[in-house]
Amino acid sequence: MKRRDFLKGCLMCSAAAAVGTGSKAQAAGSFEGYPDAMGVLVDLTRCVGCRSCEAACNKEQRLPEPDVPFDDTSVFEEKRRPTERAYTVVNKYETGQGEPVYRKIQCNHCNEPACLTSCFVNAYTKTKEGAVIYNPKICVGCRNCMIACPFNVPGYSYSSAFNPVVKKCIFCHDTRLKNGRPPACVEACPQEVLTFGKRADLIKLGHERIRETPTRYYDKIYGEKEVGGTGWLYLSSVPFDKVGFDTTLQNEPIISNVKDFLGMVPMVLAIWPALFTGVHLLSTKNKDGHDDHDDSHNGTGGH
Amino acid sequence: MRTACTWIMLAIATVTITLSLPQKAAAIPDKIDIGSLEALYKKVNFDHAAHIKTIYDCAVCHHHTTGALVTDPNCVRCHKTSNPTKDVACRNCHRKDPFSADVMNEKLNPNRYHNDIPGLKGAYHQSCLGCHKKMNGPTGCQDCHKRKPEGDAMFNAGEFAPKKPAGKGHGGH
Numbered sequence: 001m002k003r004r005d006f007l008k009g010c011l012m013c014s015a016a017a018a019v020g021t022g023s024k025a026q027a028a029g030s031f032e033g034y035p036d037a038m039g040v041l042v043d044l045t046r047c048v049g050c051r052s053c054e055a056a057c058n059k060e061q062r063l064p065e066p067d068v069p070f071d072d073t074s075v076f077e078e079k080r081r082p083t084e085r086a087y088t089v090v091n092k093y094e095t096g097q098g099e100p101v102y103r104k105i106q107c108n109h110c111n112e113p114a115c116l117t118s119c120f121v122n123a124y125t126k127t128k129e130g131a132v133i134y135n136p137k138i139c140v141g142c143r144n145c146m147i148a149c150p151f152n153v154p155g156y157s158y159s160s161a162f163n164p165v166v167k168k169c170i171f172c173h174d175t176r177l178k179n180g181r182p183p184a185c186v187e188a189c190p191q192e193v194l195t196f197g198k199r200a201d202l203i204k205l206g207h208e209r210i211r212e213t214p215t216r217y218y219d220k221i222y223g224e225k226e227v228g229g230t231g232w233l234y235l236s237s238v239p240f241d242k243v244g245f246d247t248t249l250q251n252e253p254i255i256s257n258v259k260d261f262l263g264m265v266p267m268v269l270a271i272w273p274a275l276f277t278g279v280h281l282l283s284t285k286n287k288d289g290h291d292d293h294d295d296s297h298n299g300t301g302g303h
Numbered sequence: 304m305r306t307a308c309t310w311i312m313l314a315i316a317t318v319t320i321t322l323s324l325p326q327k328a329a330a331i332p333d334k335i336d337i338g339s340l341e342a343l344y345k346k347v348n349f350d351h352a353a354h355i356k357t358i359y360d361c362a363v364c365h366h367h368t369t370g371a372l373v374t375d376p377n378c379v380r381c382h383k384t385s386n387p388t389k390d391v392a393c394r395n396c397h398r399k400d401p402f403s404a405d406v407m408n409e410k411l412n413p414n415r416y417h418n419d420i421p422g423l424k425g426a427y428h429q430s431c432l433g434c435h436k437k438m439n440g441p442t443g444c445q446d447c448h449k450r451k452p453e454g455d456a457m458f459n460a461g462e463f464a465p466k467k468p469a470g471k472g473h474g475g476h
Contacts (some may be wrong), residue, residue, distance in 0.1 A: 056457070065459060067465060067467075069458055069465065183404075191425060192425025192429065192431070227454070
């Protein structure tokens with residue numbers, strides 16, 4: 001009877017754990033970010049490639065001197081990505097439809113950041129203002145977040161021999177965002193490509209722009225749904241894959257891909273040893289008869 | 304001395320009152336100094352008269368505010384028969400600080416249609432540069448506003464240009 005109870009208990013525990021992890025995973029997928037989180041709507045149809053945002057970012061974040069001046073347009077000859085020396089870069093795309101399209105790249109400040117999920121020392125934080133920030137003092141430089149980020153955003157201080165850490169756009173959180181001010185790039189942009197506001201309002205604004213001038217825009221806001229939604233959103237005149245966006249990304253947050261599996265780990269660690277010990281004891285008893293068991297009983301009884 | 308002061312005060316008052324009156328044809332300025340980016344750039348000496356001669360239609364830049372006929376189907380819905388407004392200067396509707404808390408709170412009013420008005424800097428550049436592209440006007444940043452030394456510092460240009468050779472050549476070592 002006792003053995004049967006033990007096995008029953010094991011099965012019930014594992015069943016309960018499986019149900020529990022299932023419901024958690026669903027909750028993660030439906031999280032739409034903090035209600036008052038701020039964002040930026042990037043209207044690519046307005047950008048003229050002046051690189052003022054890059055210059056402003058460089059000064060605000062006290063980044064090292066650039067290789068070439070910020071008014072040098074030769075940088076558009078290649079497609080750049082953010083680095084430890086430049087948290088935002090603008091790339092140029094010839095789409096074959098009139099004017100070239102310029103695209104600003106920086107951290108998109110996801111609602112459910114994959115970098116945060118992948119960080120095993122918890123260096124990352126998603127703030128209630130909407131910024132994804134990190135603590136360089138905690139960062140051990142493992143670069144998991146660089147692999148996890150679906151937008152290839154985090155840069156790495158390869159130049160530092162002794163304390164290399166990850167470096168990326170923090171939405172000017174420390175100097176501006178937490179005081180209710182827009183980031184430096186937004187303020188510097190002459191064309192108001194960048195509209196700062198609550199993410200929820202910006203989505204309405206973006207759809208309204210598309211509705212009012214449908215000939216100007218491709219009918220989609222990039223970042224509204226991608227990987228669970230991003231704080232930075234984009235409007236474009238051409239399909240997004242023509243200007244370097246990854247349009248194959250899932251709408252589910254990246255964490256949903258691993259949460260089911262990760263939820264199993266504690267269950268496996270806690271229950272499997274007990275379960276298999278029980279199975280082992282049962283099987284050895286059936287094979288070898290009562291001797292072992294009786295011995296142990298006698299042994300304990302002797303004391 | 305006191306009379307001189309009074310006269311000067313009176314003159315200033317007259318000028319202020321004249322400027323604040325609804326603008327009539329006679330009050331249209333020929334030249335406008337635009338200095339909103341003075342921290343980094345020299346003032347733009349905007350030749351209003353030359354632009355009027357080239358474009359004629361006030362509505363191209365001033366929308367419905369001058370009483371000129373608007374043609375944009377979106378605007379026509381409400382402004383087909385709009386009267387001229389008291390203020391027609393860009394800065395009266397396009398705010399210098401479009402992302403300040405005050406302006407953002409104004410946008411929360413659900414009865415307000417115009418909740419996507421660009422700030423002053425955005426409005427200038429979108430309107431001017433957009434038209435200059437179509438009409439083959441000057442489109443380079445410094446064609447309209449020359450950078451000050453502060454601007455050069457911001458862009459790491461001019462005397463603030465990076466001293467070391469550009470990254471590409473440097474990689475050979």
